[in-house]
Amino acid sequence: MELGVIGLGRMGQIVVDRVLADDHDVVAFDLDSEAVEAAASAGATPAESIEDLVSKLPERKRIWLMVPAGDAVDATLAELDPLLDAEDAVVDGGNSHFERSIDRGETLEAAYLDCGTSGGPAGAELGFSLMIGGPEWAYEDLAPVFDAVATGPAGHDHMGPQGAGHYVKMVHNGVEYALMQAYGEGFELLSEGRYDLDMESIARTWNNGAVIRSWLLELCEEAFREEGSDLGDVDDHVAGGSTGTWTVEEALEQEVSIPLIYEALGERFDSRVEGGKFSRRLANRLRYGFGRHEVKRRE
Ligand SMILES: NC(=O)C1=CN([C@@H]2O[C@H](COP(=O)(O)OP(=O)(O)OC[C@H]3O[C@@H](n4cnc5c(N)ncnc54)[C@H](O)[C@@H]3O)[C@@H](O)[C@H]2O)C=CC1
Ligand SMILES: O=C(CO)[C@H](O)[C@H](O)COP(=O)(O)O
Known part of the structure; x- marks a missing residue:
């Protein structure tokens, strides 16, 4: 598949890298030209503008937005809308409010998938967890891309109608x-x-078999290892x-x-x-x- 990616910051660059690593093609755009150059070095086709990105995609265009929630999403969609039709699909992978996603889905001519993305930049190697709402046909069509960006097929699912992804x-x-x-x-x-305890040791011990083990607890362990038991100057x-x-x-x-x-x-x-x-x-x-x-x- 050929995917357009708009927004190449901490999260967007990971989307690009994972999609490329799964043998898809990427056309990449960001307002920041250095971010575009970084994506090009990773193997993406650089675009100079949103119009340029759309022109470099084949029929039935598939575009992933990873820009900050709010005005940046609206500005991007305002430029995209006249260039897309009902066979095209746009994914908003950012933290948009679900009600804004419902409105955008109703306004945009192309199919709109609201995609909650969890895992953060630290999830680059493992892949993300993706919670997706919007038209089912578009979700099914983009499944190979979701497989690549998520941890795999089990790392994403269709949550329901427009807004359900960002709601979850x-x-x-x-x-x-x-x-x-x-x-x-x-x-x-x-x-x-009452005891003088080693916090890293406790977090590590809990992370090995305890009821409360989790990724956040692994991040606690990392924080105590790097900052000290008293969290230093944090x-x-x-x-x-x-x-x-x-x-x-x-x-x-x-x-x-x-x-x-x-x-x-x-x-x-x-x-x-x-x-x-x-x-x-x-x-x-x-x-x-x-x-x-x-x-x-x-x-
Ligand atoms: N960082 C995190 O842990 C997570 C972030 N998210 C969400 O993902 C989205 C992106 O987050 P980050 O990558 O962390 O942000 P970031 O600030 O690192 O990157 C955003 C990128 O979008 C670009 N951009 C801004 N406006 C643009 C526009 N109109 N057209 C093209 N490019 C534009 C910026 O130049 C920047 O490169 C946000 O909605 C955020 O809430 C979701 C899950 C985790
Ligand atoms: O979505 C996230 C994690 O799951 C992002 O880290 C997000 O930026 C958190 O934002 P906030 O702390 O303002 O709710």
Whole structure:
């Protein structure tokens, strides 16, 4: 198959590499010419613009977008739309909001597949997990490409109609937040608790046969190995948060209780409050009010 890939950053370059390694052809475009050169060095045909990329693809064009979610997807689709027809298919492999994907699927003349992609840049060797929504014929048609980008045939599936792929990925990310929080709390107690413990050793031991072994726990092991048991100078500021916010918003709309994911999202927001969180500072002062407990003051 010949695949157009637009967006050649951390994730898009992996899509290119894996598709090429599986003996397909790639035409590659990015706003950043250095990214295009890197894809060309890997064996892709470089394109100078979206129009150029489309012109280099055969009939029944298949195009994978791996640009940042939001405006970049809309800008790309605005350029692609007049160049494509109903026999063509576009995959959005980024973290788009599922409702935007439903709208885009209705607007675009070509078939639109919303594809949640999990595995991150670290998944380059193993392949990704792909959660795909949209027209079934387009999913079936692109199956050889999905086989190549995913861990294999078991690493992707058709989740349902338009939006279902990005919906499942959104919930996946909510679970990711809660798991990160659970590991974080466990290691926090171990680190602050009554024994002098080696966190890397604990993570490694848990990763070998324990009920709670997982890839995230392997990443904990790697973090303790590289940063030390006390995480060295790693700050407690956690960025991101968009996909977790969408998950919580959706749970409220569906009246489904997801307290762990909500708490994990809140912890992330709290980590960014400059100068300490107001409610904690007030609690500190109130304990003086009712109990004459010492007020801890800033240095
Ligand atoms: N990095 C990660 O762990 C994961 C990222 N994703 C999603 O994949 C998508 C891409 O993420 P990354 O590769 O990490 O981002 P990145 O920032 O590394 O790469 C984005 C690339 O898109 C290019 N680009 C931006 N606007 C463009 C446009 N209008 N036309 C052509 N090229 C354009 C940029 O020049 C850049 O090379 C995002 O939606 C992200 O949320 C999904 C799963 C994991
Ligand atoms: O999708 C991912 C992992 O599964 C990406 O790492 C994504 O960038 C996470 O974003 P955020 O932390 O803002 O939700």
